Amino acid sequence: MTELTVNGTRHRFDGDPLTPLLWYLRDELALSGTRFGCGAGLCGCCTVHIDGAAARACSVAVGDIDGKVVTTIEGLGGTVLHPLQKAWIQLDVPQCGYCQSGQIMQAAALLAGNPAPTDPDIDDAMSGNICRCGTYPRIRAAIKAVASGSHAGLAPPPGGQLAATAKPVP
Amino acid sequence: MSTQPQTLGRRGFAFGISALAGLVAALPPMPSQAAGSTPSPNESKQQHPEVTVWVVIEPDDTTIIRVARSEMGQGSMTALPMLVAEELECDWALVRAEYVLASDNLARGRPWGDMVTAASLAIRASHAYLRKAGAQARTMLIDEAAARWGVGADACVAKNSVVTHIPTGRTLRYGALAQAASARAIPPNVPLKRPQDWQVIGRPLARLDTVEKVTARPIYASDVRLPGMLHAAVAACPARGGRIGHFDAQQVLAMPGVRQVVAVDNNAVAVVAASWWQAKKALDALSIVWDESSADGSAGLELSTEPLARMFRAGLDASDVAIGRRRGDIDAALATAATLVQADYEAPYLAHATMEPQTCTAHVTAQGAQVWAPTQNGEGTLLVVAQTLGIDPSRVVVHKHHLGGGFGRRGLAQDWARQAVLIAREVDAPVKMIWSREEDVRHDLYRPFCVARHTAGFDRAGRLIGWKTRLCGSSISDALARDRLKNGEDHEMMSGFLEEDMVYDVPNIEVGYVMRNTAVPVCFWRGVNHTQNGYFREAFVDEMARARGQDPYLFRRDLLAHSPRSLAVLDEVARRANWGRQHAGVHQGIAIVESYESVCAHVIDLSIDAAGQPTVHRVVCAIDSGYVVNPAIVTAQMQGAVAFGLGAALDGEITLHKGRVQQSNFHDYPVLRMNQMPPVETYLVPSADRYSAKWGGIGEPGVPPIAPALANAVFAATGRPVRSLPLSRHPLAPT
Numbered sequence: 001m002t003e004l005t006v007n008g009t010r011h012r013f014d015g016d017p018l019t020p021l022l023w024y025l026r027d028e029l030a031l032s033g034t035r036f037g038c039g040a041g042l043c044g045c046c047t048v049h050i051d052g053a054a055a056r057a058c059s060v061a062v063g064d065i066d067g068k069v070v071t072t073i074e075g076l077g078g079t080v081l082h083p084l085q086k087a088w089i090q091l092d093v094p095q096c097g098y099c100q101s102g103q104i105m106q107a108a109a110l111l112a113g114n115p116a117p118t119d120p121d122i123d124d125a126m127s128g129n130i131c132r133c134g135t136y137p138r139i140r141a142a143i144k145a146v147a148s149g150s151h152a153g154l155a156p157p158p159g160g161q162l163a164a165t166a167k168p169v170p
Numbered sequence: 171m172s173t174q175p176q177t178l179g180r181r182g183f184a185f186g187i188s189a190l191a192g193l194v195a196a197l198p199p200m201p202s203q204a205a206g207s208t209p210s211p212n213e214s215k216q217q218h219p220e221v222t223v224w225v226v227i228e229p230d231d232t233t234i235i236r237v238a239r240s241e242m243g244q245g246s247m248t249a250l251p252m253l254v255a256e257e258l259e260c261d262w263a264l265v266r267a268e269y270v271l272a273s274d275n276l277a278r279g280r281p282w283g284d285m286v287t288a289a290s291l292a293i294r295a296s297h298a299y300l301r302k303a304g305a306q307a308r309t310m311l312i313d314e315a316a317a318r319w320g321v322g323a324d325a326c327v328a329k330n331s332v333v334t335h336i337p338t339g340r341t342l343r344y345g346a347l348a349q350a351a352s353a354r355a356i357p358p359n360v361p362l363k364r365p366q367d368w369q370v371i372g373r374p375l376a377r378l379d380t381v382e383k384v385t386a387r388p389i390y391a392s393d394v395r396l397p398g399m400l401h402a403a404v405a406a407c408p409a410r411g412g413r414i415g416h417f418d419a420q421q422v423l424a425m426p427g428v429r430q431v432v433a434v435d436n437n438a439v440a441v442v443a444a445s446w447w448q449a450k451k452a453l454d455a456l457s458i459v460w461d462e463s464s465a466d467g468s469a470g471l472e473l474s475t476e477p478l479a480r481m482f483r484a485g486l487d488a489s490d491v492a493i494g495r496r497r498g499d500i501d502a503a504l505a506t507a508a509t510l511v512q513a514d515y516e517a518p519y520l521a522h523a524t525m526e527p528q529t530c531t532a533h534v535t536a537q538g539a540q541v542w543a544p545t546q547n548g549e550g551t552l553l554v555v556a557q558t559l560g561i562d563p564s565r566v567v568v569h570k571h572h573l574g575g576g577f578g579r580r581g582l583a584q585d586w587a588r589q590a591v592l593i594a595r596e597v598d599a600p601v602k603m604i605w606s607r608e609e610d611v612r613h614d615l616y617r618p619f620c621v622a623r624h625t626a627g628f629d630r631a632g633r634l635i636g637w638k639t640r641l642c643g644s645s646i647s648d649a650l651a652r653d654r655l656k657n658g659e660d661h662e663m664m665s666g667f668l669e670e671d672m673v674y675d676v677p678n679i680e681v682g683y684v685m686r687n688t689a690v691p692v693c694f695w696r697g698v699n700h701t702q703n704g705y706f707r708e709a710f711v712d713e714m715a716r717a718r719g720q721d722p723y724l725f726r727r728d729l730l731a732h733s734p735r736s737l738a739v740l741d742e743v744a745r746r747a748n749w750g751r752q753h754a755g756v757h758q759g760i761a762i763v764e765s766y767e768s769v770c771a772h773v774i775d776l777s778i779d780a781a782g783q784p785t786v787h788r789v790v791c792a793i794d795s796g797y798v799v800n801p802a803i804v805t806a807q808m809q810g811a812v813a814f815g816l817g818a819a820l821d822g823e824i825t826l827h828k829g830r831v832q833q834s835n836f837h838d839y840p841v842l843r844m845n846q847m848p849p850v851e852t853y854l855v856p857s858a859d860r861y862s863a864k865w866g867g868i869g870e871p872g873v874p875p876i877a878p879a880l881a882n883a884v885f886a887a888t889g890r891p892v893r894s895l896p897l898s899r900h901p902l903a904p905t
């Protein structure tokens with residue numbers, strides 16, 4: 001019997017203690033925002049917080065986190081959007097979107113421990129999270145926007161400008 | 171448990187376009203949706219009357235614009251509605267996008283046209299009828315308002331979802347007009363706006379699907395939850411062409427949650443359980459004896475990388491050549507040339523590795539089948555399901571979900587849909603099948619391994635007078651779309667060298683392709699044959715430039731002197747990249763490839779450290795897509811294309827040993843990560859209709875030039891051409 005708190009709700013689990021947290025969240029708790037990408041800790045799609053630290057839910061057995069507090073993307077902002085989610089929206093970060101729950105959870109853990117990350121800090125923290133669509137430039141920009149507190153006033157998503165006025169887009 | 175007889179060959183699950191069209195034509199009308207079905211969150215629910223089949227306006231003015239193509243990250247769900255909205259004159263803030271059901275499309279005689287989402291054609295192929303539909307709907311709304319007021323329609327204007335009678339200033343909202351407007355006849359001929367009058371097209375509008383993607387909405391097929399649903403994990407024979415030898419289902423049936431063990435065709439085994447993890451655990455515990463005796467290719471060819479490569483290389487000397495292009499007299503030109511430059515190139519098999527592994531949920535009952543699918547082609551999935559089950563297509567409903575990546579894996583290749591319904595057919599419940607990542611990498615259909623041989627001849631004055639290219643590899647069309655073959659020849663394998671997509675001006679040219687098909691399945695891969703051929707071509711252009719002692723940019727300028735469209739893109743990228751003016755130790759590579767009616771060029775800035783480790787510092791991109799619907803989406807697609815293509819060029823390689831793919835997950839099939847992602851500067855240089863009336867694609871054209879830009883930067887740094895990929899194969903000496 002394992003007891004754990006997920007997004008503020010206590011749960012008891014008496015299934016196979018080796019069940020990865022990912023599949024407990026997805027199949028039993030219907031929290032499908034935490035996504036499966038590799039099952040081996042290699043891609044970061046399944047990133048959640050366990051007692052506040054980023055963890056790969058595919059590689060953590062439920063039986064090993066008795067008494068711990070788990071936060072998933074569904075619980076990240078409570079009843080409102082987390083500042084990172086707002087920045088993600090304002091910068092139109094996602095493409096297919098499949099990796100983005102994991103990216104946001106990883107970024108949230110980064111900012112919780114380091115409110116003003118440098119580019120190398122971002123590389124260190126985020127390079128375990130693959131995005132096959134290549135949204136990395138906007139992920140970086142969104143993290144920096146939140147770190148600098150500028151996300152609230154962000155203009156519409158960055159766009160390439162047309163011909164004559166063409167300017168590089170970060 | 172005995173295995174089922176194989177009902178279809180490997181090719182059986184791939185529909186060609188003509189096969190599809192034939193089936194579509196023969197379809198009877200069908201009910202739009204099976205009773206008790208669970209739609210996808212973005213599926214059209216058809217609440218209110220249609221003002222044309224593309225537009226539904228609710229009483230509160232909410233404007234639903236339907237999308238027939240698929241959203242896989244490339245922005246269709248936003249850019250396609252923009253085309254309708256441009257002419258509809260609706261308030262963009264009120265727009266919602268919804269998928270058309272494939273079954274509705276078939277039942278109603280395909281009013282939404284083609285649903286295929288491939289070849290970067292979502293906008294290219296549908297901009298005309300989508301803009302027209304918007305104009306028709308606007309006309310119907312204005313006519314309705316004018317009729318109510320008893321005034322002429324030409325005294326009325328529509329703007330922001332409101333019709334105004336100009337002389338009196340009276341107004342009516344679209345929401346108040348839509349019901350009656352929907353009953354009006356659709357005007358056949360409506361003028362479209364001139365590009366200079368566009369208000370929506372060309373703006374970097376926010377995507378319509380962002381909020382649901384950052385707030386964990388269950389939008390993907392792998393998120394589907396149905397009452398009583400079970401979960402399936404699958405293992406196919408690890409060796410290509412092999413089959414099930416023996417397994418004993420009793421071994422795992424007592425394990426927690428396990429309900430059934432199902433043989434799929436004769437080459438895969440699925441365990442069905444209450445949760446995916448239980449299914450996977452039981453599958454791993456099941457001892458399956460595979461019969462790999464038939465894993466050799468039909469010609470007795472060993473399916474290992476080296477024998478395969480030898481066979482393809484030998485094809486370069488073969489005589490069964492399909493000629494894709496011939497200009498002048500290549501043999502005479504090369505015979506008289508003062509200088510010859512020759513080089514052979516190779517590109518590896520590559521996997522798609524969509525972020526969401528292959529998945530499909532299916533419910534098969536006596537009444538028919540429903541599937542919940544991440545598909546690039548809703549109708550294709552529907553027909554594959556019908557064919558697999560041997561039922562009438564009218565009894566199949568496909569619920570389309572956003573794709574967790576497509577890249578060509580989920581279009582004509584519908585192997586995953588076939589597997590899902592074959593499993594679900596044996597189970598008295600809906601079943602969600604998810605492949606492990608290992609299954610996904612090992613049982614992908616790959617970008618073909620290809621080889622090239624170039625011979626170029628220069629006259630005494632140093633002018634390029636002849637260029638001959640031979641290509642060899644496995645034909646994608648032969649595997650997946652045989653109707654695209656011309657007299658058995660696959661000219662698409664020569665993309666990037668053909669009349670329409672290689673504009674370099676060379677007086678004598680010959681391009682030929684030798685088809686060598688094997689049991690290793692091949693498939694469209696983002697950018698398709700332009701990717702390996704773009705690399706072969708553009709890397710060799712740098713070799714030619716160097717042989718002539720010329721700058722690679724200026725060498726290309728000469729060859730493009732009569733191709734203003736490509737030249738403009740090349741000049742833009744060189745100018746923006748400060749071509750030729752880099753700090754010591756930074757080397758640049760340039761490449762340009764025309765594909766999907768767009769022209770894209772990249773410049774890479776690269777350095778190589780003392781340990782031989784390359785770093786890409788920056789990518790500068792210039793793209794001419796003809797028109798630009800949404801510049802923010804174009805920019806994102808260029809960044810994404812760089813990440814996709816650069817990762818593959820640096821590290822991507824699928825190898826085989828005796829039919830078994832040797833890679834399995836992201837540790838041995840690495841893809842680009844954040845710390846490798848260079849800044850990408852994107853410059854849009856849309857030429858509109860200056861050179862053609864076509865609208866260029868966006869999802870793919872950014873991929874083909876990136877590998878050769880990398881190879882050329884390394885060539886500049888080391889003085890040694892990069893004649894095979896990935897780059898990780900090559901030890902890079904310090905500069």
Ligand code: FES
Pocket residue numbers: 035036037038039040041042043044045046047056057058059
């Ligand atoms: S699914 Fe957990 S790290 Fe990839």
Ligand code: FES
Pocket residue numbers: 094095096097098099100130131132133134135243525574575
């Ligand atoms: S947005 Fe598609 S994988 Fe990241």
